Amino acid sequence: MTPRKAVVEELDKEKIMQAARELFVTKGYRSVSMRGIAGRLGYSHGALYYHFKDKADLFSAMVMADFDRLNDRLDEAMAEHTDHPAATLERIFMAYIRFGLDHKPHYEIMFMLEQSELNDAARRAQMVSYDRFAAAVLRLLRDSGKPGGVPIAVPWSLFLSLHGFVAYYLHTEQTYDQLLGLAEQYVGLMVRGLG
Amino acid sequence: MTPRKAVVEELDKEKIMQAARELFVTKGYRSVSMRGIAGRLGYSHGALYYHFKDKADLFSAMVMADFDRLNDRLDEAMAEHTDHPAATLERIFMAYIRFGLDHKPHYEIMFMLEQSELNDAARRAQMVSYDRFAAAVLRLLRDSGKPGGVPIAVPWSLFLSLHGFVAYYLHTEQTYDQLLGLAEQYVGLMVRGLG
DNA sequence: GCATTAATTGACCGTCGGTAAATAAGGTGG
DNA sequence: CCACCTTATTTACCGACGGTCAATTAATGC
Incomplete structure (x- = not known):
């Protein structure tokens, strides 16, 4: 009409x-x-x-906006680097988990979509965001005086661990606050593995 | 006709x-x-x-059969417990990763389906399988003479880490053999976190 | 005011999961 | 062998989905 x-x-x-x-x-x-x-x-x-253009195009636009937000959160966590590198690392990891659990619907489309449900630009945003994370982690590990080089696989392993945690609790009702204690234990385990 | x-x-x-x-x-x-x-x-x-009955019923039947297979693999890895508990732990972790990457389509429906896409029986099978994993890990950690008690959250953290690794590589072309080195580093990081 | 462009509608296509009545094959008792 | 009941399958149908496109009307430029 x-x-x-x-x-x-x-x-x-x-x-x-x-x-x-x-x-x-x-x-x-x-x-x-x-x-x-x-x-x-x-x-x-x-x-x-x-x-x-299509549903993937809509999803992708949303995903890219969300990665910008995640990047901001991680930058904030890094910015407070007054203390030991190890403490900064823990803050980054907790910030990652917090972002995922505080914004479950966002995280879901950011990481749980099939590749076919995203366009190229969104896939690039994923990779760029990971590169920032990896660069930050590597720098902190080197600053904390690791003897010898840090294997390039380490940041990736850490990312996978964080993602595993968030991905599991994504489809539960539990909030970040409720999972705080468990998350801290988890992150503690991760960081101890680096020692 | x-x-x-x-x-x-x-x-x-x-x-x-x-x-x-x-x-x-x-x-x-x-x-x-x-x-x-x-x-x-x-x-x-x-x-x-x-x-x-419906598609969830078909998926659930497949998932339950797959959990039986996974349980068998983990039992095998535990059965060779001639050496140190720590080595057995690593074998279990590697067996888990191997199962996921050697049977990607199986793993996908086992863990990547939405809850709504599974029926109650399949959800129970998931939990039972995790309980076996957790019991085995706890026993090995205690055998290896951990001072004091082992927090109950530890096996769960380990499971989440393993799942994070497999879940990420599920949608890539890479095989278990190609990822072997990375997986060993990853498992090494996990076990070191327990020390 | 008139032509052009931008934004929206709604009909249509093929596919999906799921339901139910109709139907033919298999099995059973006499 | 026949009548009857059960079992397994087809088929038409439903509503919802993602997506396309010609028709239509509001806004804009000249």
């Missing part, structure tokens, strides 16, 4: 991503449909395809 | 699970459909619903 709305209520990428986020909170991202997102906004589903 | 086939070519659960497995190898399990499985066997999709 009205194949174009008044400009004040026009759709844009931000509104679409926001609606998608709200749906992710209640249902898992698997069951969030393009039709559902459009319906929540009062539009027909076809309108979304004017703003995003 | 022929609403029942000759008895020699009747469908059964085994045939269906086998066909599903074959499809998992080429496509991810996400894109394996009930129609696709039936088609591969030369049946119409409705026939599957006579043998399995």
